[in-house]
Amino acid sequence: MAFAGGGWFYSRSHPTSTAPEISAPVEAQSNPATLAIDASTRLLIIAPHPDDEILAAGGVIQKARFFDAILHVVYLTDGEGYPVGVKAERRHGKILTPADYKAYGLQREQEARTALRELGYSAWSLTFLGFPNGGLHRLMTTYWSEHSKAYRSRYTRLYRPSVSETFIPDTEYRGEDLTQELAEIIGSFKPTMILTPRAEDQHVDHCAAWFFVADALADVARVHPNFHTDLITYIVHWNSWPFDHPGAAMPFPEDLDSGVSGWINVPLSPEQVRVKRAALNSYKSQKDVMPWFLDGFARSNEVFSRPAPPHITLPVRQSPCDDFIEH
Numbered sequence: 278m279a280f281a282g283g284g285w286f287y288s289r290s291h292p293t294s295t296a297p298e299i300s301a302p303v304e305a306q307s308n309p310a311t312l313a314i315d316a317s318t319r320l321l322i323i324a325p326h327p328d329d330e331i332l333a334a335g336g337v338i339q340k341a342r343f344f345d346a347i348l349h350v351v352y353l354t355d356g357e358g359y360p361v362g363v364k365a366e367r368r369h370g371k372i373l374t375p376a377d378y379k380a381y382g383l384q385r386e387q388e389a390r391t392a393l394r395e396l397g398y399s400a401w402s403l404t405f406l407g408f409p410n411g412g413l414h415r416l417m418t419t420y421w422s423e424h425s426k427a428y429r430s431r432y433t434r435l436y437r438p439s440v441s442e443t444f445i446p447d448t449e450y451r452g453e454d455l456t457q458e459l460a461e462i463i464g465s466f467k468p469t470m471i472l473t474p475r476a477e478d479q480h481v482d483h484c485a486a487w488f489f490v491a492d493a494l495a496d497v498a499r500v501h502p503n504f505h506t507d508l509i510t511y512i513v514h515w516n517s518w519p520f521d522h523p524g525a526a527m528p529f530p531e532d533l534d535s536g537v538s539g540w541i542n543v544p545l546s547p548e549q550v551r552v553k554r555a556a557l558n559s560y561k562s563q564k565d566v567m568p569w570f571l572d573g574f575a576r577s578n579e580v581f582s583r584p585a586p587p588h589i590t591l592p593v594r595q596s597p598c599d600d601f602i603e604h
């Protein structure tokens with residue numbers, strides 16, 4: 278689905294070493310360790326895969342809905358590259374084909390629409406960019422620009438998003454194309470708050486998502502110098518957290534920087550936990566193979582942090598995400 282953008286197209290050229298450093302348009306003042314959500318909130322959630330938005334922020338989305346705040350969720354991939362999950366859904370016992378992976382991705386898109394409906398938001402709030410699951414980290418380095426071949430998904434064998442997912446014409450699986458799409462979305466939607474994965478997340482797509490969002494924010498700063506947003510990070514894959522802490526509430530992850538305002542703890546009411554669990558259960562494809570994982574995030578709180586304003590320009594020579602899990 279295409280986002281109803283404002284028509285800005287961001288330059289693909291990035292600053293050279295002689296260009297002035299551009300800071301991302303992120304609020305630098307010290308904020309209290311809370312998320313300020315009210316009727317004026319324009320909340321953008323960056324989800325590497327369908328289900329991350331609910332795992333990390335199913336309660337925050339409900340709080341946004343309470344105030345009738347505007348929500349936009351951007352899925353970087355369809356979550357199609359998960360062989361264990363695809364096998365469980367296809368049930369044909371044969372070797373998995375690109376068509377099987379594509380069908381699985383479409384199923385997860387549909388589950389995302391159902392999950393968001395559980396929380397009171399329609400499909401208009403969702404954008405699927407269709408980038409390659411398990412490959413985003415490669416787009417930060419080798420497959421950055423049009424000077425090289427586009428990345429090819431080892432699951433779907435595609436070089437580009439499907440036509441229905443293409444947001445900017447001629448988009449292919451290249452890092453600069455993903456940055457450009459994110460910059461277009463952020464510059465048009467002008468979120469007051471962005472929730473995005475943090476760099477330490479031990480899944481390659483989550484880790485890469487941080488770098489692409491930071492890179493896109495620098496592009497936005499060049500076009501909209503007065504734009505500011507509250508950049509907030511979440512984490513889904515971090516050692517055995519939060520599964521090693523059973524109980525009602527999730528602790529703060531150990532050995533991670535708590536950010537400029539300290540860990541942000543968002544308490545959920547029992548009713549909000551119930552609705553979050555119902556939304557997670559909409560992801561039948563995930564519930565079938567890893568119910569424990571979904572349940573691990575259906576707790577009485579959600580945990581975030583507020584990073585220092587990033588100074589990141591892609592591409593990078595070596596991806597800091599390479600050692601993490603890919604599915």
Ligand SMILES: [Zn+2]
Nearest residue numbers: 325326329483
């Ligand atoms: Zn994910």
